[in-house]
């Protein structure tokens with residue numbers, strides 16, 4: 015019985031698990047800085063470019079779209095990142111800007 019209760023209590027924790035469990039935001043931040051991701055973004059939205067991620071009309075609405083957009087922009091830059099790196103960057107953008115659960 016105790017085990018059943020413990021399992022039920024654990025359920026909500028699973029539900030709020032990170033959308034990018036394998037991504038490491040600290041590594042992602044370094045990658046994004048090194049790759050100069052903000053270069054084009056700041057031309058578009060000004061400042062340090064981070065408004066690209068917070069503007070009211072932003073395009074990315076869920077974790078899947080975030081990963082897809084990181085991939086698309088990354089392809090333009092031709093960084094040679096591995097899929098794990100893209101997930102690290104998605105985890106970083108999510109932690110600091112998007113905050114999807």
Ligand code: HEC
Nearest residue numbers: 049051054055066067072073074083084087088090091103
């Ligand atoms: C060649 C220019 C360019 C580079 C370099 C670039 N981006 Fe972008 N990025 C854009 C443009 C343009 C948009 C806006 C697309 C739109 O509004 O349709 C965008 C949008 C985004 C968005 C979605 C913002 C939203 O609306 O929610 C994310 C996330 C993103 N970029 C991540 C990255 C990452 C990570 C990198 C570095 C690997 C990067 N970008 C490098 C041009 C670039």
